[in-house]
Amino acid sequence: MGAVAQVVVVGAGYAGVMAANRLAATGRSEVGVTVVNPRPDFVERVRLHEHAAGATNAVRPLSGLLHRDVRLRVATVDAIAERSVRLDDGGALAFDYLLYAVGSTVARGLPGVEHAWHVADVDGAEALRTRLRQLPEAARVVVIGGGLTGIETSAEIAYHHPSLNVELVAPALAAWLPDASRTRIAGKLAAAGVVLHTGRRATAVHPDGVATDAGWLPSACTVWAGAFAVPDLARRSGLPVAPDGRLRTDETLVCLDHGRIVGAGDAVAPPRHVAGHLRMSCQAAMPLGAHGADTVLALIRGERPAALSIGMVGQGISLGRRDGFAQATHRDDTPRRFTLSGRAAALVKERVCRFTLGAMRFPRAYRWASGATPTVPEPTPATVR
Template sequence: MSTHSDHTVVVLGAGYAGILAANRVQASLTPEERRRVRVVMVNPTGDFIERVRLHEVAAGVRETAAIPLREMLHELIEVSLGTVRHIDAPARLISVETSAGERVESYDTLIYSVGSMAAVGVPGVQEFAHLLSNADGAESARMRIAGGRRDQRIVVVGGGATGVEAAAEIAEQHPAASVTLVSRGPLLEHLPAASRRSVARSLHEFGITVVEGRGVVRVLADTVDLSGGTRIPSDVTVWAASFAVPDLARRSGLAVDSIGRLLVDEELRTTRYPEIFGAGDAVRPPASVGSHLRMSCAMAMPLGAHAADNVLALLRDQEPTWLNVGFGAQCISIGRRRGLIQLVDKADQPRPVRITGWAGAMVKEFVCAVIATGSPRRERGRPGSLMVPSGPRLTARSESRWPHRPQGNRARR
């Protein structure tokens, strides 16, 4: 990084939260602010991955879910390719491993938005399963399925929305294959019974065998072993189960929760290092504003937007605000021609309204194309364009979260 500017904002991770945050900060700067503030995106690759499309890649509906970063980012944002190995928070330095070796870069403000990945604690997952949480896993699944027998046996592990979407997409595109969907608990157990029955009917019509209430204990090259001794033959195993987060914050000595998510306050700032903000799947806000939040694209973008707004506030010597975001719907595609849109309240609790069938598929495609991918990109020219529902009623607020806020946080001169 160069040092010509007074203040450097570094964004770690070019996912939904990171792209939106970087674009909103850069596009919101006034001409005078642009002369002294620079925004840098640090990411391992030069692509943004549409994670909401990875099940389509695995099924062979599309070849890739990758979009070049330069097509997603504001033209003035600098891109630094590399993997961050350590954050030296007291010194405001990051160590980045690049193709040319390791280098150390400085920041004045940091947005931690490194995203999530598949939880692979079950033996054999890394060796024999295709991880649907990343582009490489989706691509390897696509190649393996495309190169297999027409009647191959495909096992999808994960009883949430991702697992349902992957199983339905694969079964629709490969009707001669035998597709089994394995869920440790009830399939889509967070949804109302009527919505679950609707999804089950669609899966049945695709010929998908659903196994509920059985956790996977081991994955082998040609089988998936379940609790209770059940063994399912598998030519291709697609892993769409629970998520984990990178251990960067833990390795860097920052405060994290039990699964490694960066702990932030109501303003999305770390308590000990208020120049570090967090957004997306890899952070955990306090229950006062975040007890209803779940790891999802639907929350990654609002968190990225709020982190950006508070970074801008501090740059302008204004007070940051508390997070206040809620949900509106849960969207699940079931192949190309069916979908389920479950309306929810601000706290993500289901309402007695849903959209199914072709209409549900159309709404889901709109959400993926226009909101999930379109919103971060629109922030390049229309900062603040992302609109989200407000959250549930918040607990009583303190008069000031940061009476001790360090002076000079706007820039190191």
């Protein structure tokens, strides 16, 4: 038996836990796996809007999820060097291979956004949960953002805090979905008691309200549900990054310029011909984590890693606990005709959330839909101006 390769997984989210468990389960005699994460818990980010509304607890001990052979180091990685990482507790860890899976968090893209609450990470969701409990009856809560997070968050707050007045402001609601689906979602939000201000863009957040391009919206609690941003660890460490800070990798998830670093999850940017259709999502992070583990094992074994191949299957939207909407998608994430609505859609969404935890516990058996036909070809030198 050869020497055991030391693998450090940075980040214990969906991608990191899947990767660590798959490595430990499939490469038992070949790898020693250490996961570094700032807290000893797994945060079910897909439930953070539920957590904020007080419907559920999205935090669970990592000890119940990680494979028994995976070591957990509770710390934050401050810097990545050639063969080691520096930790915020003064320690360091050497690695033969590193799996970069630091995920994403809130994007600070709007003036005054520090006056808003958010659900992009657990600290944000916890603070919003506290704030919602303090609000007097009939207080106004304004959610900014017409994407999935804004839709789910406004519905969840309206469902669990019926005494509050919940409003949503956004240029458009689920702009990428077919008109019929958007109309259905708008109707469901209205039925849940959410007042919609679509066609309006928020321009700034103030302590007592939201400025928009069509006037002022008073607010006792503003929730910012804009885009996600990634940590700047890769950039700070001198690794190659996309303009938004995601780690640049090749089509097998190996970092460009560093053959011992592999990326997975929200924080990576593989080439467009294999990943241009992948949204920052749990749906993509899980197979990215599993593929990242397979790539690390191939490198350890001196084999050629396989190219990434992930197909999307749909978008599930929870609208409170008893209603939902699901849009089936082609593998390239464009909408199909099939949709599901109401209680059945809420149940499907709940099952998907539970499935993610089950899949991490049985990482060897985990399979995913294969890849999409690229819609946006990778520019070749001939087409780049």
